[in-house]
Amino acid sequence: MDDVAVPLSGHQARSGAPLDGTLENLRASAIAVDDDGLIVAANSAAQSLLGREASELVGQDFHDLLHRDRYGHSVPRTRCRMRKAILTGETRHGDAEWFACGDGTLVQLSWLVTPYSPGPGGTGALAMLYEPKPGDVRHTDGGHSAPLTELDRLSLLAETTTQLTSTLDADEALHRLAALTVPRLADWAVFDLLTERDEVRRVLVMEHKDGILVERDDLQGPMPPVPAESPMPLSRALRGAASSLAGPATYQGPPDSGIAVEQQRLFTATGMHSAVIAPIRGLRDVLGALTLGRAQRHDAFTPADLPLLEDLTRRAGLALDNARLYQRQRKVAETMQRHLLPQLPVLPGLEMTARYVPAPDASSVGGDWYDAFALAAHAHALAIGDVVGHDLDAAAGMAQVRNMLRAFAWSHSEAAPSAVVTRLDDAVMHIAEVPMATMILARLTLGNDTLWRLRWTNAGHPPPLLITHDGRTRYLDEAHGILLGTGVTRPRPDAVTVLPPQATLLLYTDGLVESPHHSIDHGLDRLRRHAASLAHRPLDSFCDLLLDQVRPSDNDDDVAMIALRTPPPVGPA
Known part of the structure; x- marks a missing residue:
């Protein structure tokens, strides 16, 4: 491989001077x-050593x-001696540092940095990389690990805060904390959590x-209950006591609990010779315990x-508290729905039949x-609607609209759908706490000819789709009026159609067809084609198949x- 030069920032780029051929003449790895x-x-030796092409x-x-x-x-730039030597034009040497292949x-390499002129008028540096002699290696992952500096600790805590506060998934938070602490601090990470019923799970x-x-x-799996009086480190941590050290000898005697x-x-299976165990505390309760253990490190x-x-566990506790609160809110919301x-x-x-799918991120x-x-x-009423929003406020508004609709429709059971929706719109403006809403109200009746008839009105909602048994489709886009809550008074139309035998009528909300990256017409056409095929x-x-095949993957609305x-x-009699 030949050494390669390209126009870059800095003096080398400004001068455009080509590199000479001295790098390739060096037997050592040179950059x-x-x-x-x-x-x-970079010469061939450096490319081979690092497993990287010149490009x-x-x-x-x-x-x-x-x-x-x-x-x-x-490595933080402020602590990198190589970078400092390159930028200051000094000659520096370092032993047994790590480089990414x-x-x-x-790969662990020693290095030498010295000033170097890549061409006439050019300034820069030459970095020589080489494998250290055994006596130069100060530590390895299998031996004694160097203690963290205060800057290392602050950096780890800052990274932990960032990682844990950016998720509301408890499992994801634990995996992130494990990745932050292993192998930086330990060879093993063990999380034991208390459930809401005070059961313990590893x-x-x-x-x-x-x-x-x-x-x-x-x-991993279920654990025995927490003993009330045990002085053992994990039992104490799960009761909220202070963190402590532990080792195989800690649990060598007769066990005092499950x-x-x-x-x-655990200590037998992992080979841990040293561990630290700390409680994970939430704002009010103990949530569990974290054990970090060393087996390979001496x-x-x-x-x-x-x-x-x-x-670290204090930050973990806040993250788990938030995740559990979010899960409780989801459970309340699902029950309410x-x-x-x-x-x-x-x-x-x-x-x-009917389906409801919540918004992915609400x-x-x-x-x-x-x-x-x-x-x-x-006669039966069919209705579908959409109140602006997808949160608990929207759900409360939806309940108001639905209950008022039932009351108006039942008390005027012979009224046309348009008349019922007109009354509902007036009530939404003066009674309900709903900003705006769309809906379709339909009246379904069975005629003397044994055919079902649909009479409907549409208040700003996507049109119903009628699919015949042989796959022909038609959007029922008649009787379209303005949505609810605008304050505008206009007559609302009705329309009537006969539903053929073995036909399918689909009423749906816009979450099934709308996408931020495509037009509503694209979504409606996609729905029509898939419905015909099914x-x-x-x-x-x-x-079920419509939801799976039609709902846009980038949809952020409920359906x-x-x-x-x-x-x-x-058949004939």
Whole structure:
């Protein structure tokens, strides 16, 4: 391979001077950088040593691309002696530091940086990399680990705060904390959490093995209850006592509880010779405990390590508290939604089903709704609507609108849908706490000819879709009026259609067809085509497949659907 030079920032780039051929004549690994620390050339030996082609090196910042600590993390620029030597034009030497190879592995190398002129008028530096002699290596991952500096500790705590506050998923938070602490602080991370019923579960055990984190499912699972008086470290931590050190000898005696038996098993299975155990506290309760253990490293934890662990578990406790609060809110919202959405009536010969899917990133409840209820002996009401928003406020507004609609429709069971919706619109303006809403109200009746008829009005809602048994489709886009809550008074139209035998009628909300990256017409056409292809499917399967195939992947709204299918034609008597 030839050394490569490209125009870059700094004096080298400004001068445009080509590199001479001296780099390739060097048997040692050599990398030339300009006065901004950007790589301008690398000889074959350096490319081979680092497992990187010249094209992967040239133009990149030497420090950012290559220099790492022993755990694979970037070395802070302010602490990098190599970078300082490059920028100041000094000659410096370092032993046994870590560099990132092209395949993601780390290689421990010694280095020499010295001023170097890549061409006439050019300034820069030459970095020589070489494998250290055994006596030069000051520490390895399998031996004694150097203690963290105060800057290391602050950096770890800042990174932990950032990582844990950016998720509301408890499992994800625990995995992130494990990745932050292993192998930086330990070879093992063990999380024991208390459930809302004060049961203990070992929810996560992570091991650093062969350079990667491995989850040990065989060591996870339910744990015995927390003993009230046990002085053992994990039992104390789960009761909220202070953090403590532990080792295999801690649990060698006769176990005083089931948890002590599990701890004996843990230390035997992991080979940990030293561990620190700290409680994970929430704002009000103890949530669990974190155990960090060392097996491959020879050095043991000391009391000086406990304050850092307590700082980490304090942040973990806040993250878990937030995640659990979010999950409780989701559960409340889902329960509320189940109670708000009605049971569908049974109509002889007519199939009917409904679906509701919450917004992906909201509180699992929203303003989309459907309803179906009897008006008279041979008439039923169908309704679907969407109150602006997808949160608890929208759900409360939805409940108001739905209940008022039922009252108006039942008290005027012979009224046209348009008349009922006109009264509802007036009530929304003066009574309900709803900014705006869309809806369709339909009256379904069975005629003397045994055919079902649909009379409906539409208040700013996506049109119903009618699919015949042979796959022909038609949007019922008649009777379209303005949405509810605008304050504008206009006559609302009605329309009537006969539903053919074995036809499917679909009422839906805009979350099924709307996408921020496509027009509503695109979504409607997509729905029509998929509905036609599924016309022969059973009604439940029809709805499930529509949701799976039609709902846009980038949709951030909830979806409500109600579908019905008419019976086959009545044969001659």
